[in-house]
Amino acid sequence: MVKILLTNDDGIDAVGLRELEAGLEGLGELTVVAPDREQSASSHALTLQRPLRIEERGPHHFAVDGTPTDCVFLGINQIMRRSRPDLVISGINRGGNLGDDLTYSGTVAAAFEGTLLGIPSLAVSLEIEREHHFATAARVAKQVAARVLETGMPADTLLNVNVPDLVFTALKGVRITRQGKRTYSDEVRENVDPRGRRYYWIGGAVLPDDAAEGTDSAAVRAGFVSITPVHLDLTNYRVMDELEGWGPIL
Ligand code: MN
Numbered sequence: 001m002v003k004i005l006l007t008n009d010d011g012i013d014a015v016g017l018r019e020l021e022a023g024l025e026g027l028g029e030l031t032v033v034a035p036d037r038e039q040s041a042s043s044h045a046l047t048l049q050r051p052l053r054i055e056e057r058g059p060h061h062f063a064v065d066g067t068p069t070d071c072v073f074l075g076i077n078q079i080m081r082r083s084r085p086d087l088v089i090s091g092i093n094r095g096g097n098l099g100d101d102l103t104y105s106g107t108v109a110a111a112f113e114g115t116l117l118g119i120p121s122l123a124v125s126l127e128i129e130r131e132h133h134f135a136t137a138a139r140v141a142k143q144v145a146a147r148v149l150e151t152g153m154p155a156d157t158l159l160n161v162n163v164p165d166l167v168f169t170a171l172k173g174v175r176i177t178r179q180g181k182r183t184y185s186d187e188v189r190e191n192v193d194p195r196g197r198r199y200y201w202i203g204g205a206v207l208p209d210d211a212a213e214g215t216d217s218a219a220v221r222a223g224f225v226s227i228t229p230v231h232l233d234l235t236n237y238r239v240m241d242e243l244e245g246w247g248p249i250l
Helices: 015-023 068-079 099-103 106-116 134-151 216-221 237-244
Strands: 003-007 029-035 054-058 061-064 087-094 121-127 157-164 174-176 189-192 198-201 225-231
Touching: 003 015, 003 068, 015 029, 015 087, 015 134, 029 068, 054 068, 061 068, 068 087, 068 106, 087 106, 087 134, 106 121, 106 157, 121 134, 134 157, 157 216, 216 225
Parallel strands: 003 029, 003 087, 029 061, 087 121, 121 157, 174 225
Antiparallel strands: 054 061, 157 225, 189 198
């Protein structure tokens, strides 16, 4: 039987994870290993400076007091060590993981970790607008997952899947996309706490962008599911020649 490890960065009690689990019913044996609280924007952090605890919440449900990457690491190397998963699915994130979000995202990082550990991995996010159609994203996740199980995943690649906030039948289809750009307001909120000390709260709103043709953002905005193949090699090959052109550096 196919074994699937599910995780997220919104925490084990998040609606998106519950809906993902419900939507994948029948695809295989599901094991949830997820952070015990929200860990959004935790990126690819591993907890190395303190021990981790695994709390069994029920059959095949485990909460970890760590990051999404900790969850995938413990899921594969501890909880499922005797029967490694065939697939890792991270999500469904509450909010798109588009453009520059990728390097901050705990959702995508969990799929990175699965890929590093040799397991085909998907990150699935819902670009929340008004109605929170997690069930749509869950149906998309099931179909993409079935396809990956059937066809296999290209080496060193994860799929970053973003779903528009629409009913399933309103989706226009799927577009294979490249990572675009996303800009946030870089505003810092300064305020004063009850003890008279200043504090700062970062994390501004998404700013409208021009969503260039062929990007993840453009596809989702046009009502398509966006699938971006993401590889682990961060080298910018296009500028290697330019750097060579600098001449001797030492
Ligand atoms: Mn999140």
